[in-house]
Amino acid sequence: MAEALPANTITIEQVSKSYSEPKAGSLHYIIKDVDLVIKGGEFFVLLGPSGCGKSTLLNMIAGFVSKTGGALKIGDVEISRPGRDRAVVFQQADSSLFPWLTVRQNVEFGLKMKKVPRRERGDISDRFIRMVGLAGHENKFPRELSGGMKQRVQLARVLANDPEILLMDEPFGALDAMTRRTMQKELGQIWRETGKTVIFVTHDIQEALLLGQRIGIMSAGPSSRISHIYEVPLAYPRDASLPEFHKLDRTIQSHFDE
Numbered sequence: 058m059a060e061a062l063p064a065n066t067i068t069i070e071q072v073s074k075s076y077s078e079p080k081a082g083s084l085h086y087i088i089k090d091v092d093l094v095i096k097g098g099e100f101f102v103l104l105g106p107s108g109c110g111k112s113t114l115l116n117m118i119a120g121f122v123s124k125t126g127g128a129l130k131i132g133d134v135e136i137s138r139p140g141r142d143r144a145v146v147f148q149q150a151d152s153s154l155f156p157w158l159t160v161r162q163n164v165e166f167g168l169k170m171k172k173v174p175r176r177e178r179g180d181i182s183d184r185f186i187r188m189v190g191l192a193g194h195e196n197k198f199p200r201e202l203s204g205g206m207k208q209r210v211q212l213a214r215v216l217a218n219d220p221e222i223l224l225m226d227e228p229f230g231a232l233d234a235m236t237r238r239t240m241q242k243e244l245g246q247i248w249r250e251t252g253k254t255v256i257f258v259t260h261d262i263q264e265a266l267l268l269g270q271r272i273g274i275m276s277a278g279p280s281s282r283i284s285h286i287y288e289v290p291l292a293y294p295r296d297a298s299l300p301e302f303h304k305l306d307r308t309i310q311s312h313f314d315e
């Protein structure tokens with residue numbers, strides 16, 4: 058009998074997502090036969106060109122999109138719907154924050170839904186608001202915040218709900234370069250502090266190398282799959298000026314030059 062997998066291992070086995078093309082009378086595969094195992098506590102980056110299916114795969118792990126083939130499990134449990142063990146951080150914080158709630162109220166929203174007592178909610182939101190560098194801004198509304206600050210609120214809210222798995226879909230894609238660097242550093246630190254499993258989608262190789270323990274390269278679609286997986290043997294916080302960093306950057310870039 059097969060050995061039971063640790064409860065927090067994500068197993069993706071021969072997973073496909075297809076749509077029928079009524080005119081052609083055939084199936085259009087966005088992703089096809091994807092195999093991947095992500096260990097609990099790992100920082101895994103999904104890297105690939107625009108439109109290859111990264112978000113589709115992430116949304117399947119989130120339980121938002123159903124697969125059309127294969128098996129997708131957390132531990133031994135098949136993913137069939139969203140769950141409290143997973144949370145998604147989207148590229149645009151605007152679409153996920155409640156504009157009529159303050160920073161603190163946004164961060165505490167999920168806790169309130171779970172009926173966590175007020176004092177405990179306050180302690181938890183204090184901790185994560187501080188962790189993402191927003192202390193002093195608790196009573197502001199989203200409209201009073203910059204893009205980077207809104208993204209921090211989104212992250213604090215997700216962390217406050219304490220999911221085991223953070224699914225991040227180009228979370229820093231809409232930020233300016235400087236804010237992006239700061240957020241990358243902070244996310245790296247938060248991941249090391251909390252030990253969460255992170256699956257991070259990007260099409261930026263530098264970002265992938267700054268953050269990921271492993272980087273899965275998705276081939277261009279249709280019928281995209283994970284063509285290569287790189288282990289990044291560099292210490293955190295990552296130093297982008299190291300020759301080893303440049304070497305890996307060039308190696309990964311070569312996948313997209315063809």
Ligand SMILES: Nc1ncnc2c1ncn2[C@@H]1O[C@H](COP(=O)(O)OP(=O)(O)OP(=O)(O)O)[C@@H](O)[C@H]1O
Nearest residue numbers: 076087105106107108109110111112113114260278
């Ligand atoms: N509901 C749908 N029906 C048909 N095709 C879809 C549907 N949803 C997504 N697609 C297609 O699937 C492909 C993959 O989309 P997806 O958003 O997963 O890619 P991505 O790699 O995340 O792209 P980007 O980096 O630009 O965000 C695209 O070609 C898209 O047009």
